[in-house]
Amino acid sequence: MKTLLPVLQPAAAPRRSPDWVRISYASAVALRFKSGRFTRDFDFGGINLLLSYDEGCLSDCGYCGLARTRPGQYEDKSFIRVEWPLVETDELVRRLARCEDRLTRLCISMVTHGNSYRDTLEITKRIRAGVATPLSLLVAPPTLNEVRLRTLKEAGADIIGIGLDAVTEDLFRSIRTNVPQGGLRWEQYWRIVDAARDIYGPWHVNCHTLVGLGESDRDLMAIFERLLDRQIHSYLFCFNPEPDSRMGTSPKSDLSRWRRIQLAKFLLEESGLSAGAFAYDNEGALVSISAPRALVEETVADGFAFMTNGCPGAGGEPGCTRPMGSWRPSEAPRDYPWQPTESDELEIRRQLRLDEILRSGPGPTRPRELWAPPVAGRPARSVRAEHQ
């Protein structure tokens, strides 16, 4: 009797970068890779991409959805709590070109992987060949050096982001270095921060800083000041526990604390207050802000302090707003992808409990040239002059 052998099908080509790339859920909706909508209507043009490999990210950070030892296959892992659909890079570029008039900023996030640099460069080139929208790279420092940073700039990236996330060396070591697999190094991250600052220039480098990993308010303000002094932006993120990650059951930071950090950061970076205007208790928790009430009231009223920190668009408008990146649609917004409305402002004031921390104090004392430039899209405020 003859036994028929099954006809073997050729193995499908692996769907990995650079020919495939993951795209944030919001970006996938904007480019119509996914159906869906946002609870509120607002302009959205910041497209976030993420390299994709079967092996996944080789780092193992305690809070990250992509961590190597987090249970599950890489393709099923959420990142920042939602699915990141996998799309073909060339189809992505076609859609980017078709929607270019609505796009404000593109960003490729690397992961820690041996091919990460090569593939980021390739995807950068493919995007640049078809689309002029400004492009940021959120880099994986272990994969980079100065030469590679320069090559990425020549290929068309104009801003470099570094996901420092943990804001003290001790915290970085405990969450990102001394971990089950693939430890990262604090010194290496800072080497790349410095190199990127030299190559990309002032305010063209940003460090991501995460609230809620166990740091104090004083730690956060110290890193904001350290980066401000080097003309590097701090982008503020809120820890949002990823289920099944090592920090999956850790609580999200208290909303009042988060709001006060947003305010203090803004006053330090963009309103010229000195570090001495902020006082802390023995635990390092922010207990007072000494500033003219009018300055603080104005800051709360216009709401820019509470908007998403992100790279600008070509015209200086908000470019990357990551809607609901650190809060669920059913939760109170953490960072607003739109300028807060009057009803948002009421909520913000309730959360801030301003009277508990505001003390009368001097206005800006930091020399004007040492202020951070206004966040994207913000009109210069003439009223500021009154406080100087």
Next chain:
Amino acid sequence: MPENWFEVGGYRLCSDRYYDAERHLWVELQPGSRVARVGFDPLGRETSGDIVEVSLSVVGTHVNRGEPFGNVEAAKFVGPLQAPVSGVVSGRNAQVLSRPGVLNDDPNEAWLVELDMADSSELSQLLRGEEQLRLWFAAEIERYRRQGAVAE
């Protein structure tokens, strides 16, 4: 395809069910009773995005037509579920509450609540029948496409 089911633009609808055109919910009368089973129609589900959480009013709650009987949360969207008819919640789909993802798989099958209808004449405000449903649904698909809420 089972009897009484038909497709519009790739979405399956049932000519025996009633549809709330504004809220994109279906209503299916349970045989021999005043109980109406309520679920998401496939376009309402799809344009919400991937559903991750559902909350439903407890059994015994009275809701008027248009009032919320629960909430749905998707990846980037949250909104109330508004009753297509008035009635008392007499059942909740436990599977949907424990695994909301079943709504993404098949909203025609994964019902949300059962309402003991107070006034069956309200059904006249809903759409029914293949001809009427085809016209309405095709227009809605086009509307959502123009809004950019439907994937290509």
